Amino acid sequence: MIAILALLLACQLAGEILARSLALPMPGPVVGLILLAVVLLAWVQRRPDLKGTLLDKVTTFLVGGLGLLFVPTGVGVVQQLGLLGDYGVGIILTLIISAVLTMLATVGAFLAVKRWTGRRP
Secondary structure: OHHHHHHHHHHHHHHHHHHHHOOOOOOHHHHHHHHHHHHHHHHHHHOOOOOOOHHHHHHHHHHHOHHHHHHHHHHHHHHOHHHHHHHHHHHHHHHHHHHHHHHHHHHHHHHHHHHHHOOOO
16 A cells, blocks of 8 residues: 555656656646556556556545545534625635636636637647
8 A cells, every 4th residue: 555655646746846847837736647547547457457466456445435525514514604694605606707807817818818829729
């Protein structure tokens, strides 16, 4: 189990090092995830069936524990049900409006960059 966790952390560390040293426009953990995908693709080429391997056991364990990460959020929501009842409509409207504005700003930025570079999609 330690070897697999070390592989996950090594990929994240390598991704962080690559992202910072090459000034990549994406976060280190995303680069590490890409590296991990490449490693896993090479691993699958050597051994196509991963069922029952240590990798399968460790990843199943990690995915099984992901639900625990949502417990604090759920507890916080339950603790603030009164506020959600009072301000729920405003919160939902704010979320919707901010999402729409974010999408419009993203499209505007894309169109501006496209115009400045003279490239066509």
